[in-house]
Amino acid sequence: MRGKCYICNKTFSKAGMVKHMKTHLKNNGDTRLFHVVVDGLYQPEYWLHIEIPADAKFKDLDKFLREIWLECCGHLSAFEIDGVNYHSKYFDFDLDPSARDTDIPLSRVLSVGMEFYHIYDFGSSTELRLRIVGERMGKTEEKVRIPARNEPPDIRCSCGKKARWICMQCFVDNLGENCYFCDGCAKEHECGEDMLLPVVNSPRCGVCGYEGGKYD
């Protein structure tokens, strides 16, 4: 559950990092930035701290989450905030007349202290929890900055070596147990190569062809 601070390169626990970030994130500019902690709703060992301008749009945040953790084959996604769903323009809004578009600024809906959710793929879904833990006036070069991220979990093959591969078939059949393999054991594995996906630092590891993100 430990993670690395990319500002000073020290590692901290998940809870410790929230506190630690306050020592770095000071007012030093004229752009309003949200400090957001994102984690896997059912895989809390994967977590990120990000900073994003308050006037960025939900579709920008969706794009970032896809790039770092989610995108496999262009599934639909949505945010859920206080019971309201926010969908991309590709969504059929007749299906949920109360839904809103992701083409609106974060600041119109979010404020410090709020918790909300993101769902990617309504079939084999990956659900994320997001919390606005702070805000400041800062500088931005990029739309989204990643000041901290969890270290890759130490996942082992049954032989004890570091796992490089996950078998999609065994992942489903064994409910997440006995599905990780080192290079050597992967070659011998009975389900075959087509079922193997690389082990990546993401809550979508092992799901629907996911092979890692832009920042891995």
Ligand SMILES: [Zn+2]
């Ligand atoms: Zn630091």
Ligand SMILES: [Zn+2]
């Ligand atoms: Zn997919």
Ligand SMILES: [Zn+2]
């Ligand atoms: Zn298998």
Ligand SMILES: [Zn+2]
């Ligand atoms: Zn092995």
